[in-house]
């Protein structure tokens with residue numbers, strides 16, 4: 001493919017959220033979040049083995065494949081899902097130009113159970129705050145992970161991480177005013193001009209939700225960034241949700 005054809009195709013498939021280098025042509029050189037994604041990657045890359053041959057990855061909300069392509073570079077078998085066909089077309093093109101296999105499917109996070117299998121590594125980056133039903137979506141995403149769940153969300157509010165006690169009496173009110181009490185802000189209209197931003201947690205809220213869907217937090221390398229391991233399976237620990245569903249105490 002000549003440089004001119006490459007450039008035309010990149011333009012035709014745009015606008016791009018991911019700034020990828022495709023044979024020397026950048027897809028979103030002016031995107032303000034370009035360096036931000038590289039920074040996030042650097043903060044989580046040690047969660048993945050250098051040699052990932054024989055391992056499987058699911059990237060939920062993969063967009064144009066920024067993270068998925070990083071992991072194909074390490075030899076993993078990567079599947080990317082996204083609900084937006086335009087982003088999947090970008091990811092398909094990027095994989096073709098890079099000459100790598102990337103399995104792509106249009107799918108909503110709420111439906112990932114339909115994949116019918118688990119993956120060694122699941123990435124759920126930059127998606128939570130786009131969900132109207134975030135805990136439900138997080139639970140579905142976490143349920144696909146066997147080894148590690150790598151997560152990132154926008155966070156707002158206090159960045160102290162206050163871990164609440166297991167219970168409080170009903171007349172305890174002040175604890176809700178603690179800085180860093182797990183919380184989410186509901187965006188009724190728009191945030192950053194984006195009407196798909198629905199709920200933005202503070203850092204403690206993100207951590208609490210991850211624990212609540214049965215994940216153990218192994219690392220918190222930056223605001224809103226978490227490397228987790230599923231608790232289920234081998235350790236047999238139940239989430240509070242599972243316990244409530246089963247009609248028992250947590």
Ligand SMILES: C[S@@+](CC[C@H](N)C(=O)[O-])C[C@H]1O[C@@H](n2cnc3c(N)ncnc32)[C@H](O)[C@@H]1O
Nearest residue numbers: 061062063082083084087108109125126127130
């Ligand atoms: C802010 S971008 C993040 C992309 C990429 N994961 C990253 O961290 O750079 C959000 C992505 O999530 C996708 N998305 C939003 N809601 C989704 C949903 N309910 N199910 C699947 N993908 C979704 C969007 O189409 C978009 O590609």
